[in-house]
Amino acid sequence: MDALWKSAAGKAAILLSFALLAALAGYVLYTRQQAAPLAYWLIGLLLASWALYALGYGLQRMVSAYQSLETRLGEVQKSVGALHQEYPALANHLDGMQRQVEQLLQREESDRLPTNPGDPAATASRSNDEIAYQTAAERYGMAYDSLEVDCIINDDGSAVVYRRIKVTATSQFAELDTFLYAPEPTSAGEPWELDPAFVEVRSLTAGQRIEVTDFKRESGRLSALLRIEPPLLSGESMTYEMRQKLPAAFYTIYLSPTEFDPEEDNFDYWGWTINRPTRKLHLRVYLPQGNVKPQDHNLQVRYASASDFPAQRAQYEERARANKVELQGPDGGRYILDLSVEYPVTGLIYVLRWLPPFRTIPLGPIKPSLPEKVSGAFVGIAPDLLVRVRDQLVLCGPFASEGALKAVFIDNRISPWRNDIPEGDSVKERVEVVMAFLFNQRHSTGQNGLVLFLRVLSERHKPGDACGDALAALAAELEQSLAQRQG
Secondary structure (H helix, E strand, C coil), X not given: CHHHHHCHHHHHHHHHHHHHHHHHHHHHHHHHHHCCHHHHHHHHHHHHHHHXXXXXXXXXXXXXXXXXXXXXXXXXXXXXXXXXXHHHHHHHHHHHHHHHHHHHHHHHHHHHCCCCCCCHHHHHHHHHHHHHHXXXXXXXXXXXXXXXXXXXXXXXXXXXXXXXXXXXXXXXXEEEEEEECCCCCCCCCCCCCCCCCCEEEEECCCCCEEEEEEEEEECCEEEEEEEEEEEECCCCEEEEEEEEEECCCCCCCCECCCCCCXXXXXXXXXXXXXXXXECXXXXXXXXXCCCCCCCEEEEEEEEECCCCCEEEEECHHHHHHCCCCEEEEEECCEEEEEEEEECCCCCEEEEEEEECCECCCCCCCCCCCCCHHHHCCCCCCCHHHHHHHHHHHHXXXXXXXXXXXXXXXXXXXXXXXXXXXXXXXXXXXXXXXXXXXXXXXXXXXCCEHHHHHHHHHHHCCCCCCHHHHHHHHHHHHHHHHHHHHHC
16 A cells, blocks of 8 residues: 555555545435436445455565565574574583683682691792792793692613693693603614604593694604694683603613712602693602612702703702602502692703612712812811712702802801802812812801801701701711811
8 A cells, every 4th residue: 555655656546536436425425316326336346446455455464474474484593503503612611611710719719728827928928929820821821730740660660651730721722732751862872762652641621632643853852742622711721641651771770889980970860841830740750669769869950951951050949949859658669759849930840869779789988088189178077977078068069050159158157258169170079179178267256167068058958858957967067076176
């Protein structure tokens, strides 16, 4: 009707039909009984035409409405199909958001609980470490909530290294490169033959998959690329395990007295480089079965070089901060070296070191005399005591470089001799000439320079640390020996 009225012809037809109807109606009313039958037929025809037109218009509107409804239903069906396709991704995203909220609540709760309520300084330090860790994680894009690595050594000197790592994303990522142990060449200069299945990886988080996709060896370094599916989104975490085999004879099980050379460092070692923000590091070395107890053990913390290999420079402050290495067992016939460090420092290498036991007979006294060029400087002191002082300083002292040694002399008790420290060509020679120099120095208080040096070094270690305790005991023994000599 609207379309018909909008056209000029439609308007004319409608006006004429209304005019004709009105004229016929007037004629009938005027003539009454004398009206011709034709007028009635015309009126009926006009009314029928209008009725048919209205009926057709109504049917047309109904058809149009039905077609519009059908189109809308098709669009709704498509939208429902799209929602069905997007539902798994939406569900995963909602699960990820829920895990992120739970993690934030757990971190907030852990931050509110101090490590030791009676030690405000420790609580503040932990809080600062946690803030630094979270800041580094946000900037780096990922972090390790926990890094647990176990090295299990077998009777033939081979080893299996297990890693259990919980990684948290602070930005989306799907690949993660990881360090692998690359055995050094054999004594003949040949590289170790690696088992094709020497490394395995598996996810411990439901819904997450991880696999090794590529290996890369360069400059003596071996690494692998791990692919994670689906990618970790910001705030999501996953835990995975890795297993790597190391070949036989990789580690020394025993030493014979003829193989032991006090001039050399016969310690075996195993360590880990911190190359990502890490909240907690836990290292364990399981020595071979059969109660193979090491003669000695200690912790070294070294700077990583540009190629991630251990540099010669040691980091004594961090070694003093780190928890001491515990010798546990025997458990199931194995001794275990255990190290746990909260908030380890990125760019440092934490190294567990141990001296394998002797195969048959214990070692006798280790060279009960010092070299002739320094032996005359220690008049009246038992050679055995001096040798023990020397060996302990080689093991625990800051003699890796001249700079590290001078850094210790900032202490007021020994600072007067800072600029007179003699130099040496090796760690052992540096220890011996410094001992000889300090032994013949006296502080204004009358105390012997070597005794003061040993005490300063012992106090730089954490209470209960094996090196610190040994140095303190040697300082007391040397002081007593000096007193007896003067008496």
